[in-house]
Amino acid sequence: MKIDSTEFGSITIDGTTYSHDILIQLSGEVVKRKKKLSKKYYGTSHIISLEEAEFVYEKGCNTLVLGTGQYDNVKLSPEAAEFFEHHGCRVILRPTPDAIETYNKTRGKAKAIGLFHVTC
Structure with missing residues (x-):
């Protein structure tokens, strides 16, 4: 599995283009990000909530690569950051x-998982 490219509003993985935020699980399966798990707490999907962190995390992963959007707008809530730290999962935040x-x-x-915001 290889992420080929991204541009505002999309990400391309192994030749397939997705026009929504995605989560890449340990197995390599690509699923749509469940932004509502954060949006219901903060009114935006730009802050990752504890509930979304619990959904994203998989037992056995030791790294989360978090694509913070084309303009670096997504952040972890303090609770989400603490959750990943508690589970020994390093979080790499990058545009x-x-x-x-x-x-x-x-x-x-x-053993990496990836969460990628494809717009702002």
């Missing part, structure tokens, strides 16, 4: 164009 490179490099070396 999505940089995060795809990080994910591609990290995937083979770590």
Whole structure:
């Protein structure tokens, strides 16, 4: 699995383009991000809530690469950051164009999951 590219509003993985935020699970399965898990708490999907962190996390992962959007607008809530830390999961936050490179490099070396915001 390789993330090919991203542009505002989309991300392309192994030749398939997704026009929504995505989560790449440990298995490599690509699923649509459940933004509502954060939006209901903060009124925006730009802050990752504890509930979304619990959904994203998979037992056995040690790295989350978080694509924070084309303009670096997504952040972890303090509760989400504490959750990942408690589970020994390093979080790498990068603007999505940089995060795809990080994910591609990290995937083979770590048990990594990826969460990618494709707009702002």
